[in-house]
Amino acid sequence: MSRTTNLTERPVAPFRRVTVIGVGLLGGSLGLALRRRYRGVCVAGVGRRESSLAAAKKIGAIHSAHRDVAEAAADSDLIVLATPVGAFGEYLAKIKPLLKRGAVVTDVGSTKVEVVRLAERILGPHGPFVGSHPMAGSERKGPRFARADLFAGAPCIVTPTPNASPAKQKRVERLWRDLGMRVLRMSPTAHDRVVARVSHLPRLVSSLLMLLAADGDLEAASTGLRDMTRLAGGDVEMWRDILLTNRKPILAALERFDDQLCRLRDLVELGDTPGLERFLQKAKTRRDTTLDEK
Amino acid sequence: MSRTTNLTERPVAPFRRVTVIGVGLLGGSLGLALRRRYRGVCVAGVGRRESSLAAAKKIGAIHSAHRDVAEAAADSDLIVLATPVGAFGEYLAKIKPLLKRGAVVTDVGSTKVEVVRLAERILGPHGPFVGSHPMAGSERKGPRFARADLFAGAPCIVTPTPNASPAKQKRVERLWRDLGMRVLRMSPTAHDRVVARVSHLPRLVSSLLMLLAADGDLEAASTGLRDMTRLAGGDVEMWRDILLTNRKPILAALERFDDQLCRLRDLVELGDTPGLERFLQKAKTRRDTTLDEK
Numbered sequence: 323m324s325r326t327t328n329l330t331e332r333p334v335a336p337f338r339r340v341t342v343i344g345v346g347l348l349g350g351s352l353g354l355a356l357r358r359r360y361r362g363v364c365v366a367g368v369g370r371r372e373s374s375l376a377a378a379k380k381i382g383a384i385h386s387a388h389r390d391v392a393e394a395a396a397d398s399d400l401i402v403l404a405t406p407v408g409a410f411g412e413y414l415a416k417i418k419p420l421l422k423r424g425a426v427v428t429d430v431g432s433t434k435v436e437v438v439r440l441a442e443r444i445l446g447p448h449g450p451f452v453g454s455h456p457m458a459g460s461e462r463k464g465p466r467f468a469r470a471d472l473f474a475g476a477p478c479i480v481t482p483t484p485n486a487s488p489a490k491q492k493r494v495e496r497l498w499r500d501l502g503m504r505v506l507r508m509s510p511t512a513h514d515r516v517v518a519r520v521s522h523l524p525r526l527v528s529s530l531l532m533l534l535a536a537d538g539d540l541e542a543a544s545t546g547l548r549d550m551t552r553l554a555g556g557d558v559e560m561w562r563d564i565l566l567t568n569r570k571p572i573l574a575a576l577e578r579f580d581d582q583l584c585r586l587r588d589l590v591e592l593g594d595t596p597g598l599e600r601f602l603q604k605a606k607t608r609r610d611t612t613l614d615e616k
Numbered sequence: 617m618s619r620t621t622n623l624t625e626r627p628v629a630p631f632r633r634v635t636v637i638g639v640g641l642l643g644g645s646l647g648l649a650l651r652r653r654y655r656g657v658c659v660a661g662v663g664r665r666e667s668s669l670a671a672a673k674k675i676g677a678i679h680s681a682h683r684d685v686a687e688a689a690a691d692s693d694l695i696v697l698a699t700p701v702g703a704f705g706e707y708l709a710k711i712k713p714l715l716k717r718g719a720v721v722t723d724v725g726s727t728k729v730e731v732v733r734l735a736e737r738i739l740g741p742h743g744p745f746v747g748s749h750p751m752a753g754s755e756r757k758g759p760r761f762a763r764a765d766l767f768a769g770a771p772c773i774v775t776p777t778p779n780a781s782p783a784k785q786k787r788v789e790r791l792w793r794d795l796g797m798r799v800l801r802m803s804p805t806a807h808d809r810v811v812a813r814v815s816h817l818p819r820l821v822s823s824l825l826m827l828l829a830a831d832g833d834l835e836a837a838s839t840g841l842r843d844m845t846r847l848a849g850g851d852v853e854m855w856r857d858i859l860l861t862n863r864k865p866i867l868a869a870l871e872r873f874d875d876q877l878c879r880l881r882d883l884v885e886l887g888d889t890p891g892l893e894r895f896l897q898k899a900k901t902r903r904d905t906t907l908d909e910k
Contacts, residue, residue: 457838477836506836519829520837524844527821529899530876532907534869535813540906542771542800543814544751548907549843550818554899555908562893569884575828576881580874582824587870590863599856605823605848612834613826613842614849 333500335360336493337400337426343368343391343413345378347460348430349404350468353383355501358470366394368413378465396420400497403429407437408563414444421450426490428454428497432517432560433568434481434510442485452494453481453510455517456503461555474502479517481510518571522564523579526572528553627794629654630787631694631720637662637685637707639672641754642724643698644762647677649795652764660688662707672759690714694791697723701731702857708738715744720784722748722791726811726854727862728775728804736779746788747775747804749811750797755849768796773811775804812865816858817873820866822847 340356342349345367353365367384368391369375375387388394395401395417403410410429417427427450431437434453441451458476460467478498482491495505508516532554535543565572589597634650636643639661647659661678662685663669669681682688689695689711697704704723711721721744725731728747735745752770754761772792776785789799802810826848829837859866883891 457836459838459840476838479836504835516830516833516836520833520841523828524825524841526880527825528844529896530873530880531818531821532899532903533876533895534817534873536810539810539814541798542751542773542810543907544753544770546753546847547814547818548909549846550822551899551903551907552843553840555903556900558893558896558900561896562889565884565892566887566889569887572884573881576877576884579824579828580877580881582827583870583874583877586820586824587867587874590859590866590870593860593863595856595860598859599852601827602823602852602855605826605845606850606852609826609845609849613837613845615842 332359332361335363336496336500337398338362339364339366339398340400340402341366341368341391341394341398342384342402342404343395344403344405344409345369345374345384345387345465346404347463347465347467347472348456348458349402350378350381350383350465351458351470351472352402352404352430352501353378354381354468354470355473357382359500366398368394374465378468381465381468383465383468391416392420397422399425401425401427403427403431406557406560406563407431407433407567408559410437411440411444414441418445421445425450426493427451428494430454430456432521432564434479434513436567438481438483438510442483447483447485448487450487450490452486452491453513454494454498455479455481455513456498456501457517457521458503459556461552461557463557471502473498476503477506478503479506479508479513481508481513483510514568514571515574518568518575522568522572523575525553525556525561526565526576527579626653626655629657630790630794631692632656633658633660633692634694634696635660635662635685635688635692636678636696636698637689638697638699638703639663639668639678639681639759640698641757641759641761641766642750642752643696644672644675644677644759645752645764645766646696646698646724646795647672648675648762648764649767651676653794660692662688668759672762675759675762677759677762685710686714691716693719695719695721697721697725700851700854700857701725701727701861702853704731705734705738708735712739715739719744720787721745722788724748724750726815726858728773728807730861732775732777732804736777741777741779742781744781744784746780746785747807748788748792749773749775749807750792750795751811751815752797753850755846755851757851765796767792770797771800772797773800773802773807775802775807777804808862808865809868812862812869816862816866817869819847819850819855820859820870821873 456478532551750772826845
């Protein structure tokens with residue numbers, strides 16, 4: 323019953339033909355989400371591996387599978403880059419001569435300054451590109467972990483430059499909102515600084531914690547360490563590209579973190595009871611009033 | 617049907633009268649778990665706050681509630697310290713003259729060298745004490761979050777000294793096994809070193825990450841940061857005591873962590889692609905082969 327209601331209420335897709343480049347967890351989830359959300363959307367998937375394309379098609383994330391981006395992109399209204407960031411340049415160069423008038427290009431990459439600069443350089447400063455970073459994902463990789471609701475409830479940062487067409491920017495923001503995301507708007511520079519602190523640094527710390535424990539220690543590990551090292555299981559290629567394209571903000575975050583770590587070490591070394599209480603209480607209050615889901 | 621079967625199959629409690637000192641999350645869960653697991657067990661709860669005692673009684677974690685430990689402990693077969701570690705000395709001194717012959721005393725504290733030393737000093741080196749650290753918990757505090765299955769599936773480190781009675785040690789290990797825990801045996805020193813790396817350091821890092829983000833950043837935070845800062849929501853008093861009673865191993869872990877952090881910073885600064893790949897891959901492989909629950 324409610325299913326029928328949903329079907330008749332689904333709006334017509336604002337982008338009829340969509341090409342998703344990269345059909346992994348994010349690209350696959352995007353295909354599923356678009357098809358669930360809109361009527362009349364046609365999703366073309368582009369990928370390097372036959373197996374991923376076949377898996378994405380099998381779960382219904384894409385209507386058609388393509389090894390050749392030209393084949394898919396030529397009459398698309400929306401093209402979304404969903405490969406690791408390091409492959410963006412190659413795909414942007416390939417789609418440039420094919421873009422249809424009015425087409426919009428966006429991405430799901432985790433860094434924005436280099437990506438937006440690259441996209442504006444290749445596609446033109448007043449071109450079709452508006453950068454996006456849907457802050458959704460998982461340490462799982464590949465289309466078999468794709469979920470239509472991956473994006474729902476998560477933030478999505480859209481990073482227009484002063485060059486961006488306001489109409490295109492609105493269409494991109496509307497897209498993510500339609501998929502249930504909370505859209506935040508930031509400059510590429512602000513984006514990279516913020517995500518270095520809330521995403522990239524935590525990701526690195528997760529790997530550091532995983533490597534700190536001695537082999538025998540892990541038998542004694544409990545849910546705390548399991549939660550804190552979940553991100554360490556994430557895709558190596560994707561994260562390598564993130565680290566390489568957001569070096570300066572990550573370095574700044576690492577240095578600030580290290581300063582705080584050294585102060586904390588002093589408190590422990592001195593056995594400074596009120597200092598340790600203040601430190602623990604400050605972090606607890608902040609967590610309880612922001613990220614807690616109690 | 618299966619419920620009836622379970623009831624008839626439940627063994628008679630190896631400890632008939634148990635006193636749990638501290639009826640918070642751990643003490644409350646212990647009471648619930650003991651009553652679910654054994655027939656004929658009687659649990660006395662000791663606490664400072666009437667409200668916690670009432671809550672623990674209401675959920676069925678304890679049969680009787682006591683502000684005065686003497687009232688509860690006098691004829692107990694097992695006494696479990698489940699307050700923050702800083703209060704152990706006071707309670708050990710109070711129970712010492714009351715202990716019945718053959719009684720066993722253990723605890724659920726997160727540090728062991730200082731705790732075991734204190735217990736052997738107060739109760740005697742060949743006395744009734746065998747230290748335990750069930751590695752189960754939550755960032756939630758208080759008996760209302762208590763669960764009979766809190767311990768199931770988690771590790772429990774038991775830390776006998778050469779002074780400990782093998783019979784008492786066996787009874788304590790058997791208890792945790794009966795509650796579904798994986799029992800590991802370590803010296804107090806080994807315990808403190810291991811948990812500094814797999815539990816105390818991650819807890820501190822969780823608070824550091826929570827404090828690193830600027831206020832405005834948190835709007836952009838996603839599940840990654842939420843998972844990594846869950847521990848930062850934990851009880852301040854309990855963690856203060858843990859930090860103060862395990863300073864040296866925590867300092868060693870902090871220093872090793874800081875060394876690794878500096879090496880990683882160099883890799884990022886240099887944009888060392890193969891080095892970053894190796895770092896990410898090594899942590900991922902370790903996680904995938906140990907803590908992953910895929």
